[in-house]
Amino acid sequence: MFAGFMLGTWMVGTLAALVAGVVGVFVVLRGSAFAAHTLPLSAFPGAAAASLVGRSQILGMVLFAGVGVVGIARLPRRDDHDVGTALTLVTLLGLGALFLSLTNGYASEVYALLFGQVLGVGVRDLTVVAIMGAVAIAATAVFYRPLLLTSISSELAEAQGVSCEQMDVIFLILLALTTVMTLPIVGALLVFSLLVGPPAAARMLTKTPLHTVLLSVVLALLVTWLAIALSYLTNWPIGFFVGALGALAYGAGVAWSAWRGRSRRDVAGATRAI
Amino acid sequence: MAVRDAPTTSALVVDRIEVVLGGRPIISNVSFLLGRGEFAGVIGANGAGKTTLLRTILGLERASQGTVQIHDATGSAGRPRVGYVPQKVLLDPSLPLRARDLVALGLDGHRLGLPLPSPARDRLVAEMLEAVDAQDFADERVGTLSGGQQQRILIAHALIRRPVLLVMDEPLASLDVHSAASVAALLAHLAKTQDVAILLSAHDMNPLVGVMDRIVYLANGHAAEGSVEEVLRGDVLSELYGHHVDVIRVHDRIVVVVAPGDPSATDHATLLSGGRETD
Amino acid sequence: MNRLLRILVEPGFFTNGSVHTALVVGAGAALVSGVVGVFTVMRGQSFAGHALSDVSSAGGSLSFLLRMNPLLGFLGMAALASGGMELAGVRYARGRDLATGVVLGAGLGLAALFLYLDSTFTTTTGAAITVMFGSMFAIPASTAILASLVGLVALVAVAVLYRPLLLTSVHWELAAVRGVRVGLIALLYMLVLSLAVSLSAITVGAILSTALLIGPAGTALGVARRPGSAVLLACGIALGATWLGILLAYDSGAWTPQHPWPVSFFVVALLLLSYLAIGRSPRRVPRPANGEM
Ligand SMILES: Nc1ncnc2c1ncn2[C@@H]1O[C@H](COP(=O)(O)OP(=O)(O)O)[C@@H](O)[C@H]1O
Ligand SMILES: [Mg+2]
Numbered sequence: 001m002f003a004g005f006m007l008g009t010w011m012v013g014t015l016a017a018l019v020a021g022v023v024g025v026f027v028v029l030r031g032s033a034f035a036a037h038t039l040p041l042s043a044f045p046g047a048a049a050a051s052l053v054g055r056s057q058i059l060g061m062v063l064f065a066g067v068g069v070v071g072i073a074r075l076p077r078r079d080d081h082d083v084g085t086a087l088t089l090v091t092l093l094g095l096g097a098l099f100l101s102l103t104n105g106y107a108s109e110v111y112a113l114l115f116g117q118v119l120g121v122g123v124r125d126l127t128v129v130a131i132m133g134a135v136a137i138a139a140t141a142v143f144y145r146p147l148l149l150t151s152i153s154s155e156l157a158e159a160q161g162v163s164c165e166q167m168d169v170i171f172l173i174l175l176a177l178t179t180v181m182t183l184p185i186v187g188a189l190l191v192f193s194l195l196v197g198p199p200a201a202a203r204m205l206t207k208t209p210l211h212t213v214l215l216s217v218v219l220a221l222l223v224t225w226l227a228i229a230l231s232y233l234t235n236w237p238i239g240f241f242v243g244a245l246g247a248l249a250y251g252a253g254v255a256w257s258a259w260r261g262r263s264r265r266d267v268a269g270a271t272r273a274i
Numbered sequence: 275m276a277v278r279d280a281p282t283t284s285a286l287v288v289d290r291i292e293v294v295l296g297g298r299p300i301i302s303n304v305s306f307l308l309g310r311g312e313f314a315g316v317i318g319a320n321g322a323g324k325t326t327l328l329r330t331i332l333g334l335e336r337a338s339q340g341t342v343q344i345h346d347a348t349g350s351a352g353r354p355r356v357g358y359v360p361q362k363v364l365l366d367p368s369l370p371l372r373a374r375d376l377v378a379l380g381l382d383g384h385r386l387g388l389p390l391p392s393p394a395r396d397r398l399v400a401e402m403l404e405a406v407d408a409q410d411f412a413d414e415r416v417g418t419l420s421g422g423q424q425q426r427i428l429i430a431h432a433l434i435r436r437p438v439l440l441v442m443d444e445p446l447a448s449l450d451v452h453s454a455a456s457v458a459a460l461l462a463h464l465a466k467t468q469d470v471a472i473l474l475s476a477h478d479m480n481p482l483v484g485v486m487d488r489i490v491y492l493a494n495g496h497a498a499e500g501s502v503e504e505v506l507r508g509d510v511l512s513e514l515y516g517h518h519v520d521v522i523r524v525h526d527r528i529v530v531v532v533a534p535g536d537p538s539a540t541d542h543a544t545l546l547s548g549g550r551e552t553d
Numbered sequence: 554m555n556r557l558l559r560i561l562v563e564p565g566f567f568t569n570g571s572v573h574t575a576l577v578v579g580a581g582a583a584l585v586s587g588v589v590g591v592f593t594v595m596r597g598q599s600f601a602g603h604a605l606s607d608v609s610s611a612g613g614s615l616s617f618l619l620r621m622n623p624l625l626g627f628l629g630m631a632a633l634a635s636g637g638m639e640l641a642g643v644r645y646a647r648g649r650d651l652a653t654g655v656v657l658g659a660g661l662g663l664a665a666l667f668l669y670l671d672s673t674f675t676t677t678t679g680a681a682i683t684v685m686f687g688s689m690f691a692i693p694a695s696t697a698i699l700a701s702l703v704g705l706v707a708l709v710a711v712a713v714l715y716r717p718l719l720l721t722s723v724h725w726e727l728a729a730v731r732g733v734r735v736g737l738i739a740l741l742y743m744l745v746l747s748l749a750v751s752l753s754a755i756t757v758g759a760i761l762s763t764a765l766l767i768g769p770a771g772t773a774l775g776v777a778r779r780p781g782s783a784v785l786l787a788c789g790i791a792l793g794a795t796w797l798g799i800l801l802a803y804d805s806g807a808w809t810p811q812h813p814w815p816v817s818f819f820v821v822a823l824l825l826l827s828y829l830a831i832g833r834s835p836r837r838v839p840r841p842a843n844g845e846m
Contacts, residue, residue, distance in 0.1 A: 029369065033654035034600040041760065082599040083771035087828060089603070090764035094821030097686040097761065101815045111672075111681045115665035141388045149383035152369060152376070155360035156431070162384045189607070189760075190665070193658030200651050203370045207415060212370045237669045243662020250655045 006232070009118050009185060011126055013224050015133040016182040017194065021220030022140050023178045024199035025213050026171055029151035033196055034082065035072055035172060038089040040179045040191035042068025045096030047113050047183070052103045058128055061183060065176035068092060073169050115239035116187030118231045129181050136177040143170055148209055185228075190239040194220055197246025201253030219249050284345060285310045285354075285438045285471035286331065291340030293323075293330050299495060300326045305340075306490050306499040308473060310438065313465040315482045316475040318492030324475035325361065327492065328441050331473070332358055344439055354439070357432030357470075361443035365424060367417035373427045374412045377402055380431035402430040405468065406460060422453030426460065433468060442474040446481055454481040462486065480527050506530075572803060575689040575816070577697045579795040581704035582752040582765060587788035588711050589749040590770030591780065592742065595722040601638060601743075603763040604653045606750040608634040608660030610759035613684040614667035618674065623684070624699055627754045631747035634660060639743045664759075687758030689799060689816040700752060707748040710741070718742060719780055756795070757817040764817075765791055768824035776831055794823040 002010070027036045046064030047057045071088030100110055140147070150157040150167040157164055175195075182191045198219035199212065206212045227241035284307045292302040301323040308314050316324045329335040331342050346354040365376075377399050382389065389395075403412045406426040411419055416427055425445055432440055442461075446454040462485035465472045476482060479489070489505045491498045491514065498505045498514045505511070506528060511519045520531045593602045612630025616623045638656055664684070671680045683691070711718070717738050720728040729735045753762035769790035770783070777783035798820035806813035 028651060031650050033650040034603070037600075037603075037654065037657065082597055083594055083767055086599045086603060086763050086767040087771065087825060090761055090768070090821050091825045093686075093761055094764070094818045097758070097815045098818040100682065100686070101813070101818075111668065114681065114685065115661075115668070142386045144388050145379065145383050145385055149379050152371060152379070153363050153365060155363050156428075157383070159358040159360050159432075160380070160384050187665070189661045190658065192654065193662065196651060196654045197658060200655065203368065206370045207372055207413070208375055209370055237665040239665035240662040240669075243658045243660075243665070247655050247659035247662075250651075 005119070008126060009228060012129050012181070013185050013228050014221065015129055016178075016185060017220040017224035018217055019133045019136045019178050020182055020191070020194045021198055021217030022137060022213055023174050024195040024220065025202070025209070025216050026140075026147055026151060027175070027195050028199040028203050029148070029209075030171065032171070032175075033192075034085050036175060036195045037192040038072060038085050039065055039068045039172070039175050040183055040188045041089055041096075042071070042092040043176070043179050043183055044113055044188035045092050045099055047188075048096050048099040048103065048110075051109070052099050057184065058125065058180060061180045062176075064092060065179055069169070069172040069176050072172060111237075112187070113183075114187050114189050115237045116185055116190055116242070118185065118228050118238050125184070132177050132181050136174055136181075139170070139174055139177075143167070147171060185238065186224075186242050187237075187239045190242045193243045193246035194223065197249045198223060201249040204253040204257040223249060284308065285312075286473065287341075287343040287345070288331065289341045289343070291330060291337040291342060293326050293335055294338045295326065295335070299338075301492065301495050301497070302339075304490075304492075304497040306488070306497070308439070308471045308488065310469050310471050311466050312487045313462045313472045313485065314474075314488035314490060315479060315486045316473065316490045316492060317479045317482075318475075318477065320477055322492040323495065324477075324492060325443055327490075328443050328473070328475055331439075332356060332441055346438055355435055355437040357435065357437035357440040359425075359428045359432050359440075359442040359445055361447075363424075363428060365417040367415065369415065369417045371416050372413050373408060373416045373419060373423075374399055374403065376416045376427055377412075377430045377434055380434045398434060402434045405433070405464060406430045420453075421448050422450075422457060425449065425453075425457050429457075429461070429464070433464065433470065436468075437470060440470050440472045442472070444475050444477070446474075446476055446478070451481070458482050458485050483528055569803075570694060571690045571692070572799070574692050574694050574697045575799050576796060578692055578700045578752070579689065579756050579799055580792060581700045582749075582756040582762075583769075583791035583795040584788050585704045585707045585749045586753050586762075586765035587769045587773075587791035588708065588784050589746055590766040590768075590791075591773065591783050591787050592711075592718055592722050593746065593766055594770040594774055595780075596742075598746075599763070599767050600650055601653050602746060602750065602766045604638070604657040604660075605631050605635055605743075605747055606754055606759050606762040606766070607657055608664075609747070609751055609754050610684050611660050611664040611667055613754060613759055614664050614671055614680060617671045617680045617684075618667055622693075622696060622699065624696055624703070624751060624755050627751035627759070628703070628747065630660070631751050631754075632744060635743035635747040636740070639740045683758075684754075685758050685760050686815060687754070687756055687761065687817050689756060689802070692755060696755065700755070703748055703752055707745050707752075710745050710748075714738065714741060714745075757820050761817045761821060764821045764824050765795070768821075768828055769794070772824075772828045772831055775828075790824070790827050794820050794827065798823055 024036075027033065043061040043065040046060035046062070049064070050057045050060030068088055071091070072085050075084035075087055146157070146162045146167055147170070149160065149162055150164045154164045157167070178195065179191055182194060186194060199216040201219055202212045202216035206215055223242060223245040226245055227238050230236070230241045231238035286308040288304060288306050290303050290305050293300050304327065306314075316327055318324050326335060330337050344354045344356060378389070378395060381395060381398065403409050406429050408423065408426045408430060411423055416424065419427065429440075429442075446457060449457060458481045461472050461474065464470065483502055486502065488500065489502050491505050491511065493511075493514050494516060496514055498510050506521050508519060508521050511521060511530060515532060517532075522529045522531055590602075593599060609627040609631035612626035612628070613623050614626075615630070616626025634656060638653055668681050668684070682688070717728065717733045720733060721735055721738050749766060750762055753765040756762070757764060769787040772790055773783040773786035777786055798816050801819040802814055802816040
């Protein structure tokens with residue numbers, strides 16, 4: 001499992017989990033689950049197109065994730081992003097379907113793009129992935145406070161002179177970067193699990209945003225490492241383990257905070273009774 | 275209505291402004307002054323133009339006539355600081371954010387970079403929490419606090435940057451009578467102790483009558499301005515409404531009764547005497 | 554006239570059995586999605602609708618493993634997930650999206666597993682593509698009857714629930730005060746949604762079925778003034794896009810015989826075009842920063 005050909009997988013997986021753990025916190029705070037689901041699937045046709053013309057998958061994914069960001073942010077919308085996001089998603093996926101049919105899409109290749117694979121992640125991509133990860137983390141650090149403020153309340157943010165629209169776009173770009181790093185291993189459909197499960201659990205167990213970020217990173221690393229190991233051992237798809245472990249983390253968070261909430265209510269009730 | 279001779283201490287000077295929205299003048303010829311340490315209420319029924327007036331003062335809406343000036347005490351260059359608490363701030367109880375963290379974001383939420391540990395900031399936050407009497411719940415999740423507690427935190431969030439002027443839109447609207455009275459008293463106290471001009475809007479003036487220094491009473495797109503005694507009089511308000519109204523004091527509540535028959539009037543009368551149903 | 558028709562429509566279109574099946578199933582999917590989609594968009598549940606169809610892909614892939622009708626697989630899984638999502642119902646919109654998302658992630662994980670098992674234990678090839686992106690011309694004729702039945706049930710259910718559904722979509726507290734059993738309506742609506750989603754999953758594929766659900770409804774709600782006309786317009790757009798998409802895909806087989814273009818691609822492209830052409834929000838009233846008008 002730790003053989004040389006798995007080195008790329010472990011390293012890329014670790015970097016991806018780190019970034020997904022951080023950026024995922026803002027996905028959860030902003031309630032942007034739909035966007036977090038849409039961007040990976042937007043990047044997917046990029047990978048398909050890249051293999052059609054024989055170019056680097058990463059380049060294709062970056063291009064298409066970029067189109068996804070523009071679509072989500074700019075498609076005419078009514079009350080919220082929802083309809084625009086849905087249309088961005090299906091349009092890019094429709095293109096994906098087309099590209100696949102043109103490449104005679106080897107079923108196994110499509111399957112790997114959608115559901116992930118642990119073998120064959122090249123060390124060659126490591127530099128690019130590492131640079132992207134560094135950029136994503138640095139950008140999150142730079143925009144940390146305005147991102148947080150706009151996630152808490154758009155009214156308060158605007159009152160303080162922070163533009164919600166700008167922060168929206170910055171957030172989507174961060175999400176796109178995370179996607180491109182994570183997709184090759186976890187697969188387009190399950191990137192999202194990593195972006196939502198660990199931070200959602202962390203949010204329930206912590207009281208300050210910084211602690212949420214830390215716990216979320218720890219959980220994301222655990223989920224990713226376990227998923228890689230289990231997938232290697234059982235030969236089952238890694239996407240299955242990421243999805244299941246992500247849901248498990250969330251479920252554990254719900255159970256723990258419910259249990260703690262009950263014990264705290266008991267204490268509060270006792271004090272009030274006095 | 276002429277502006278009083280503007281003393282140099284005025285934090286806010288509103289001079290004969292008119293605001294047009296959707297091709298319709300919403301307020302016109304509104305003037306008043308507010309000094310540091312003064313606490314004033316903009317009173318009016320729903321739709322009277324309170325929000326419009328406050329947004330114009332904040333520069334979010336443009337006055338088609340007249341001017342709004344905000345003065346720093348030192349006369350230093352640059353735009354003086356204005357604190358703002360918007361009308362409806364809904365905080366999600368699941369936010370992993372202590373009340374204390376929200377107050378700190380009032381200081382530097384617009385800055386880039388990670389919030390590095392800073393004793394100076396912690397001290398300022400603690401001071402503000404003490405000023406609004408919120409130490410007891412400072413470490414709770416802010417979304418789980420009661421309406422009155424959240425209002426205190428939002429006030430601290432806005433005051434921590436030491437603005438010359440604090441503007442609040444209907445901060446008492448969703449509070450019960452008791453919390454409304456205590457937040458109003460707190461604001462009057464803060465205006466003096468923090469040396470800040472506070473302007474808030476309300477459709478029910480009763481929690482404010484005993485504590486506000488000045489009142490800006492909006493009706494018919496115009497304003498009557500002055501101390502509570504100067505404005506809350508039958509003759510003054512009759513002139514503002516353009517027909518006869520009575521100002522009645524029952525127990526310690528003030529009710530403005532507009533002559534029956536005027537369709538816009540009943541609304542005002544009930545609203546301004548409001549709060550009874552929550553008693 | 555005849556020649557013009559021959560240019561537009563490749564020979565065999567009207568006599569081909571699998572085209573007939575595609576047209577019938579496609580029409581059912583389009584009509585049901587058009588109707589149900591209007592409520593989905595009004596309720597701000599685009600994400601829930603999409604999640605349901607993605608999760609249903611686990612059922613679709615399981616059906617290959619168990620050698621049963623894929624529509625039944627999609628239906629079973631979607632119904633199960635819709636019940637789960639509604640019962641887990643979280644009060645705050647953000648929380649709701651997250652719970653939906655976690656169910657979605659777990660469902661997709663299952664789909665990954667079943668597809669893997671499909672390829673190991675059966676001789677099925679390309680199940681992943683069929684389940685995810687649909688292959689309309691490969692729908693067995695027997696499915697047409699079942700699909701029509703499912704479509705009929707969904708339409709009748711919406712007709713019965715129309716008014717309470719509309720009221721709860723506009724404002725659920727108002728509805729609750731009027732005595733509507735909001736929770737029950739929401740659950741029934743989710744079940745109808747799962748019917749719609751399964752139908753379009755066998756048509757354009759599980760991860761693309763959102764296109765039929767949201768595209769026409771989003772377009773229609775941008776221009777229609779009344780819910781009734783929004784429903785009609787959405788059905789018209791969905792039906793038009795689906796049939797035209799089938800025709801174009803069939804024709805494309807003649808342009809590039811070795812690579813016929815997928816129906817899903819044409820359907821989605823047509824839906825996007827219609828959204829951009831007529832669905833623009835008519836006037837955008839600038840909202841004050843404090844959210845009050
Ligand atoms: N953007 C706008 N365009 C046109 N009219 C507006 C706009 N905003 C507010 N108004 C109108 O201005 C009047 C005053 O509104 P507002 O200032 O919100 O009143 P209040 O805050 O006292 O309830 C209302 O009649 C309202 O309809
Ligand atoms: Mg107002």
